[in-house]
Amino acid sequence: GIAHDFNNMLAVIIGFTERAQDLAYDQPFDRKQLLESLDHVLKAAERSSDLCRRILSFSRRQVFDPQVLDLKALVADTEPMLSRVLGEQVDLTYVLPRQAYALVDPAQLEQAVLNLALNARDAMPQGGKLLIELKTVDLDEEGARAHHLEQGSYAVLAVSDTGAGMDAVTLKQVFEPFFTTKSAARGTGLGLSMVKGLVKQSGGHIYVYSEPGLGTTFKLYFPRQPEPGAEALTLLPLAQPRRDNHEMVLVVEDEALLSAMVTKTLERAGFTVLSAPSAEAALELVAAIDPPLDLVLTDLVMPGMNGRDLAACLRKQHPRLEVLFMSGYSDNLFAQGELRRGVNFLEKPMSAAVLVAQVQQLLDRRARNTPG
Ligand SMILES: Nc1ncnc2c1ncn2[C@@H]1O[C@H](COP(=O)(O)OP(=O)(O)OP(=O)(O)O)[C@@H](O)[C@H]1O
Ligand SMILES: [Mg+2]
Incomplete structure (x- = not known):
């Protein structure tokens, strides 16, 4: 488990720091051994920081922004990545x-399919088959009781592999957070907890069937929703003109998963999106292709140049550029009175709907302030 890993790393750090202190007092002292000890300390600290990053990116992924979407289309979209x-x-x-609509967060569904596929890959080191199937079933009273679900119609996503399978002891624990049979470098034990969390939030249920030596099937049951139709559109508030979101947005974020999520969300909303993993890379990109940028959405705190300096640099060339910052360090910054929440600042983790709305709001404001 992860707490165990952390304690091990701390034990290594404490142990080798004490040893380094002892060595430093030796007369004459052994520089080579001292450096070796410090090397162990550094490695253990790096390993801890990696664990920490994985927990954080896991919790970020838990922001839930459900929409009624066609699972067929969402699942089909995962093919190139998988x-x-x-x-x-x-x-x-x-x-x-066939199509089957359910209430899901698209980014999370994609992540869930990826997690299941990666588990299958790990269970088939020699290769094998992975089958991803979408069916619909109607559960009558009896069927519903057997599945711990309400009576009704369900979309069932089944992911099956021909891998190593699991014994009964493993099977009992698969959905527990931090349960893993993999080495610390390979697994954190969060993949299936995330998948289960997604299914639960959609009002569904997850099942696993496995035979050692034969393979494993995960079945995700989602309550079906009616296809969103014309009547849903008339419910949109009339005061809010529909935007066509044709503008170009540059996303600068060093956390790859978050960057992918933000990029995808904005693209789905119709924006043209460029992305870069650092301020330096963003400046290089802009210098290379000179894109007609309308807005930059940047992480505030990044290794290397920070978001504020990046924005200042970009504004020199694009004076009308709108800037939206995102960060997880909000409270510190608000104390310094530098940013106004809800204006040009998004606190991580943010929902897809808030992200799109905020980008639109800034661009609308710019359009109003532009003469002509
Ligand atoms: N398709 C599968 N075949 C065999 N065992 C599996 C399969 N899927 C999951 N498991 C078992 O369940 C455990 C938990 O899976 P989970 O995805 O939650 O964590 P992980 O893969 O170990 O780590 P992470 O997904 O966080 O990198 C795995 O370590 C593995 O033992
Ligand atoms: Mg996994």
Whole structure:
């Protein structure tokens, strides 16, 4: 488990720091041994920081922004990514006969399919088959009781592999946070907790079937929703003109998962999105292609140049550029009175709806302030 890993790392750090102190008092002291001890301290600290990063990115992924969406389309969209990460050893097949609408967060659904596929890959080191199937089932009273669900119609996403399978002891614990049978470098034990969290938040349920040596199937049940139709559109507040979101946004964020989520959200909303993992990379990109930027959405605190300096640099070339900062360090900054929440600042983790609304609001304000 992760707490265990952390304690181990701390024990290593404490132990080798004490040893380094002892060595430093030796007369004459052994520089080589001292440096070795410090090296162990550094490695253990780096390893702890890696663990910490994984927990944080896991909790960020838990921001839930559900929409009624077609699972068929969402699942089909994962194909290019999965075939890339699974490699040629794994024979990947999708069976998606028909549309099925459910209440899901699209970014999380994608992440869930990825987690299941990565687990399958890990269970098939020699290669094998991975089948991703979407079906619909109607559960009558009896069927519903057997599945611990309400009576009704469900979309069932089944992910099956021909891998190592699990014994009964493992099977009992798979959904527990931080349960893993993998080495610390390979698994944190959070993948399936995330998948379960997603299904639960959609009002569904997850099941696992596994036979040692034969393979494993995960089944995700989502209550079906009616296809969002014309009547839903008329409910939009009339005062709010529909935007076409044609503008170009530059996203600067060093956390790859978060960057992918933000980029995808803005693209879905219709914006053209460029992204860079650091302020330096962003400046290089802008210098190279000179894009007609309308807004930059940047992390405030990044290794290297920070978001504020980046914004100042970009504004020299694009005086009308709108700037929206995002950060997890909000409270410190508010204390310094530098930023106004809800104006040009987004606190991480943010929901997709808030993100899109804030970007639109800034761009609308700019349009109003532009003469002509
Ligand atoms: N398809 C599978 N086949 C065999 N065992 C599996 C499968 N999926 C999950 N498991 C078992 O369940 C454990 C927990 O899975 P989970 O995805 O939660 O964590 P992880 O893969 O170990 O780490 P992480 O996903 O955080 O990198 C795995 O360590 C593995 O033992
Ligand atoms: Mg996993």
